[in-house]
Amino acid sequence: MQKFSFNRRLVIIIVCLIVSFALMTVSVVIRNKRSTPPLIQQFGNDIVGLADRVVALPANGLSGSVSSVSELLNTYQENQQLKKQVSELAQTKVRDQTLAKENKQLKQQVKLNDSLTDYTAVSAAVITRTPSSWQNQVVINKGSSAGVQKNMPVMSGSGLIGRVAEVNKTNSKVELITDNNDSANRFAVQITTKSGATVNGVLSGYKSATGQITMNNITTKAKIHKGDKVVTSGLGGVTPKGLYVGKVAETGGDDYGLSTKLYITPATDLTDLNIVTVAVTKQ
Amino acid sequence: MYRLSKLRFGFPIGLLIMLLLDGSLSHIFSSQMFNYPTVMVSHLVVLWLVTAVLYEENVTMPLGRWAIVAGAVFDLYYTGIFGVYIFIFPLVVYVTRIMVTYISPNFLSGLLIYFIDITLVEGLGFLASRVVHMTVISGSSFLVNTLGPTLALNLALYVILYFPIRWVYNWLN
Structure with missing residues (x-):
């Protein structure tokens, strides 16, 4: 027995x-x-997401009020610095508007409807984060009913933070660029160097020890300097052109000395996400 | 007496709240908890399940079934990889029940049991992630960067929450 x-x-x-x-x-x-998970999973996720909002709302509200008190302490200094920046920004904004208008007119003349830079921004709030050390994921409160689709890039503040990994009706999961797994999408990016040359490449991973994004296998002869800006190139997929990724922090040879390896400092703090923007492109 | 007590509804509601609080805590304290490469993961839902086994004296609850439900929700809602925690959470309940038959549960022995449980959850979770290539981290850096800090956080949470949760169970019972 x-x-x-x-x-x-x-x-x-x-x-x-x-x-x-x-x-x-x-x-x-x-x-x-697949572009969406099975229907049962979507349904379950939507229901749990709804329940999560009830829990997350007071929790996030509490953390928001605590951080606003701590932010109040250095508001005065920040205000003075920001005032200077705002006056500069107004000039840039006006110029930007003029250029956008001109661009639109020129596009009409050559009968070009949508180019790689066109996208509409959908703002979403972060509900929760995956409590796991293997997956750097956040759940946002917009889903397929708001036009979000799988693999769309997600931004926060000024820079790219990740891509949509799973879409449900009313919420979706965003895989951050800090995620190092095999299946993570690699963004196609380009760097315009100081001499004007354009270097194309693909983001290859995240170095967690220094908090930098890595970019491998660059075989160009163009000299890339520290501080050069890295933006998405819009090649191959749903990512629009011109989303800011970060600045080049360090250049070096790869392990075999054949190509260049770049370390990029991300434009946004990837651990402090509250409001994110999904770049929705027309397909 | 389980059928008649408030635990019948109170336990699953508490389980769901703990499950969702795990995510909320990770979100709010993400700059402290996910300070790469050091990662601390809160497992309040495991704490809720384990303390239920510890306080379960004359009332038997269908903990295994609820652990499966919690694992399924965790897999679908948080990770998106089905079939990991749906097996780990019931296993933790099972292992805890076996340990409770050998060690009489109190605050300190519960701490030891919870230590083993968290090691089990994190270790098996790590193995599963390695299998499906969600991570490429080596075993030694897992021990140093994830398991150590996670144990520290969760044992601290156990010490803080042991008596409040017992109060909740007594109130529900």
Whole structure:
């Protein structure tokens, strides 16, 4: 009898392991291949998301009021600095408007409807974050009903923070660029150097020790300097052109000395996200 | 007496709140908890399940089933990879129940049991992530950068929340 029960336990353990592996594999495949998760999963996620808003609202409100008190202390200094910046910004904004208008007129003349730089911004609030050290994901409160689709880039503040990994009806998961997994989308980016040359490349990972994004396999001869701005290039996919990623912090050779490796300081603080913007492009 | 007590509804509601609080805490304190490469992960939902086993004296609750439900919600809503925590959470309840038969549960022995449980959750979670290539971190840096800080945070949370949660259970029972 003892032997029988031991065998049964062994069988249960093995069956559980096999089912677990099967489920994991299937869900990873679905996550990588399909644009939306299965309907049941979407439905479940929407319901949990709704319940989460009830919990997250007071929690986020509390943290918001605490941080606003601490921010109040250095408001005066910040105000003075910002006033200077605002007066400069007004000039840039007016010029930007004029250029945008001119650009639109020129596009009409050559009958060009949408170019790579066109996108509409959808703002969303971060509800929660995945409590796991393996997945750097946040859940935002906009989903497919707001026009969000899989793989769309997400920004916060001034820079790119990640891409939409899973879309439900009313919420979606955003995979941050700090996520280092194999299936993470690599953004196509370009750098315009001081001499005017354009260097194209793909973001390749995140170096967690220094908090920098890495960019591998650059074979260009153009000299890339520290402080050069990195923006998305709009090539190959749903990412529009011209989203700010960060500044070049360090250039160096790769492990074999054949190509250049760049370290990029992200434009936004990736650990402090509250309001994000999804760049929705027409497909 | 489980059918008649407030625990019947109170326990699942508490479980859901703990599950969602895990995410909210990770979001609000993300600059402290996800200070790469050091990562602390809060497992309040495991704390809720383990303390339920510790306080479960004359009332037997269907903890295994609720652990499966919590694991399923965790997998679908938080990670998006189904089939990881849905097996780990019931396993933790099972292991805790076995340990409770050997060690009589009180505050200090509960701390030891919870230490083993968190190690189990994080270790198996790490193995599963390695299998599906969600992470490429080596075992030694997992021990130093994730398991150590996570144990520290969760044991601190256990010490803080042990008596409040017991009060809640007594009130519900």
